[in-house]
Amino acid sequence: MLPHVNSLVESHTVAEIDLAAFRSNVNTMKGKLDHSIFLAVIKTNAYGHGIVPIAQEAVEAGAERLGVTTVEEGALLRQSGIHSPIQILSTITPDQADDVVHYHLIASISSENIAKAISNSAVKQNRSATVHLKLDTGLHRFGINPEKAEAFCKACYFLPNVYWEGIYTHFSNADEGDWVTTEQQYQLFRNTVKALEKREYLFPLKHVGASTIAIERKHMHLDMVRPGIALFGYQPDVRQRNIISLKPVMTLKTKLVHLRTLPPNSKVGYGGNYVTKRHEKIGIIPIGHGDGYKRRLSNNGYVLVRGQRVEIVGTISLDQTFINVTDVPGVKEGDEVVLIGSQGEDTISARDVADWIHSNVDEVLASLMDRVRRIYT
Ligand SMILES: *Cc1c(COP(=O)(O)O)cnc(C)c1O
Numbered sequence: 418m419l420p421h422v423n424s425l426v427e428s429h430t431v432a433e434i435d436l437a438a439f440r441s442n443v444n445t446m447k448g449k450l451d452h453s454i455f456l457a458v459i460k461t462n463a464y465g466h467g468i469v470p471i472a473q474e475a476v477e478a479g480a481e482r483l484g485v486t487t488v489e490e491g492a493l494l495r496q497s498g499i500h501s502p503i504q505i506l507s508t509i510t511p512d513q514a515d516d517v518v519h520y521h522l523i524a525s526i527s528s529e530n531i532a533k534a535i536s537n538s539a540v541k542q543n544r545s546a547t548v549h550l551k552l553d554t555g556l557h558r559f560g561i562n563p564e565k566a567e568a569f570c571k572a573c574y575f576l577p578n579v580y581w582e583g584i585y586t587h588f589s590n591a592d593e594g595d596w597v598t599t600e601q602q603y604q605l606f607r608n609t610v611k612a613l614e615k616r617e618y619l620f621p622l623k624h625v626g627a628s629t630i631a632i633e634r635k636h637m638h639l640d641m642v643r644p645g646i647a648l649f650g651y652q653p654d655v656r657q658r659n660i661i662s663l664k665p666v667m668t669l670k671t672k673l674v675h676l677r678t679l680p681p682n683s684k685v686g687y688g689g690n691y692v693t694k695r696h697e698k699i700g701i702i703p704i705g706h707g708d709g710y711k712r713r714l715s716n717n718g719y720v721l722v723r724g725q726r727v728e729i730v731g732t733i734s735l736d737q738t739f740i741n742v743t744d745v746p747g748v749k750e751g752d753e754v755v756l757i758g759s760q761g762e763d764t765i766s767a768r769d770v771a772d773w774i775h776s777n778v779d780e781v782l783a784s785l786m787d788r789v790r791r792i793y794t
Pocket residue numbers: 458460506587626627628629643644645646647653
């Protein structure tokens with residue numbers, strides 16, 4: 418991580434994080450729920466928005482719980498004074514059990530050896546560890562195979578100092594709107610839980626849904642929902658735009674640091690992958706794939722200058738990107754350049770950027786490196 422630079426040092430490239438928009442999205446998503454607990458998923462550095470300020474805002478906006486992916490993220494939140502329940506949605510490894518218990522993080526349990534490691538750490542630290550059992554209903558990433566759930570509970574449910582607060586699964590095809598597969602996975606989850614409860618293996622909190630389920634499948638909300646990307650202003654899929662309106666939280670902007678005019682047939686950038694067709698004004702902006710601005714945007718995307726959409730030209734390098742500003746009247750060094758967000762009448766969304774590179778919004782936002790200063794407004 419870049420040591421935190423004195424905030425008086427001028428940064429050209431910044432990500433402005435609109436906390437009011439974030440808060441509004443939390444309220445909009447909360448409005449979709451009846452009684453379910455709201456767990457705000459702020460993994461992956463809050464999808465690139467900066468995990469600590471976003472966690473604080475989420476809690477203030479009424480998120481009852483927070484979800485992260487790594488033990489480090491959970492520990493950082495604890496060290497930053499966050500007291501809300503924090504769940505680790507990915508798996509942990511046995512050597513992390515001591516930290517999980519120490520920082521009061523809720524582990525997702527997908528194997529016997531993790532359950533035993535948590536129990537051992539909890540006994541050693543004289544604490545009770547709260548955990549959730551994860552069932553694999555078809556994503557085949559983490560989780561106990563439903564057929565083996567009863568045997569698992571037999572071996573692990575009564576381990577000392579372990580409190581099985583919840584049981585959950587994560588769907589593989591919900592964002593795609595594949596309701597046949599999703600309903601099958603849901604029924605598998607329900608039937609497995611029912612069978613376990615018959616054997617007195619009880620789990621007070623049952624949950625299955627991320628943003629898509631929160632938006633489109635009320636009957637699957639159960640005791641808790643876990644929205645992530647929606648809180649940052651993007652529906653997982655464009656079909657949901659008609660159902661819910663959200664506000665993008667991040668604006669990514671920089672400045673034109675250099676401007677040059679090149680004659681026709683000049684090669685621009687590494688590999689000469691762009692060749693000027695006439696006398697062209699080529700601008701350079703200080704952001705590159707080392708900042709998480711994807712190299713696949715080379716010769717393949719747009720930015721806004723003076724309210725006008727201009728092409729990215731040539732190959733994006735670690736720290737620089739070329740843009741073609743030939744047709745922008747009055748363009749000069751120092752001009753603001755918007756990569757994600759609005760300028761004048763035009764807007765480039767993270768979804769536009771994702772479409773250009775055949776990716777998704779998660780990748781575009783979460784790729785933004787720590788070195789890009791976040792400014793919270
Ligand atoms: C990432 C994740 C979420 C949030 O998903 P979104 O589609 O961003 O809302 C919820 N639950 C689990 C287990 C996750 O890994």
